[in-house]
């Protein structure tokens with residue numbers, strides 16, 4: 001199922017895919033809206049009874065904007081971290097046994113992590129709960145607003161930090177899914193798709209969209225009872241250790 005914030009753009013994309021012989025359905029979704037997330041979740045339950053694959057692709061990158069970092073940090077964390085988590089909170093209960101979840105993270109997360117102070121790196125790498133991670137992400141936003149983020153060991157990059165949130169949330173969510181006794185073989189991974197020619201990269205990049213889709217697709221289609229990768233960061237279909 002394809003989704004977009006704007007119904008006209010979404011339906012146009014469905015038509016374009018149909019022209020290539022690919023059949024898909026459209027549903028509106030704005031991950032910043034709890035109501036919109038709920039509508040799609042209700043639709044999935046009513047129509048399909050659950051969910052087998054969830055790809056969290058939606059994100060923004062405001063690094064090129066001249067807005068103050070405090071504004072960029074607030075907006076970027078809201079979309080890339082908090083809203084993605086909100087989607088998971090609503091959609092994870094719908095996952096059926098053997099479901100696969102893929103978060104689009106970025107190599108920017110690992111770059112940003114390497115620029116954090118060693119104390120922060122340690123806190124982020126050893127985060128065991130989403131509550132701890134929420135607190136660290138909120139601290140970045142607060143430190144940026146107070147102008148002390150660099151003094152407190154954070155890098156100067158809202159997008160990178162938002163994607164640290166995505167990378168760190170992945171193994172925590174895998175632990176939570178592993179503890180679920182009602183369903184089995186639920187797998188969540190995050191990935192770097194490569195430097196892809198898209199709107200986000202102003203149509204610069206090293207690979208085209210179909211190549212950028214290879215790693216997310218590989219993770220979305222991991223066969224039943226795969227032992228690896230689970231809760232990992234994956235690039236070019238290979239696990240990259242980051243902690």
Ligand SMILES: NC(=O)c1ccc[n+]([C@@H]2O[C@H](COP(=O)([O-])OP(=O)(O)OC[C@H]3O[C@@H](n4cnc5c(N)ncnc54)[C@H](OP(=O)(O)O)[C@@H]3O)[C@@H](O)[C@H]2O)c1
Nearest residue numbers: 004005029030031032057058059104106195196198199200
């Ligand atoms: N391109 C790269 O080189 C690269 C590298 C590393 C990671 N990534 C990650 O890969 C993913 C896709 O990136 P991209 O390059 O394709 O970016 P893009 O061209 O800017 O597309 C971003 C997508 O996110 C959606 N989106 C943004 N805010 C949303 C919201 N509030 N609700 C619902 N959808 C929302 C947009 O949906 P609409 O259709 O509604 O506009 C759009 O489809 C992102 O997570 C990005 O961080 C990309």
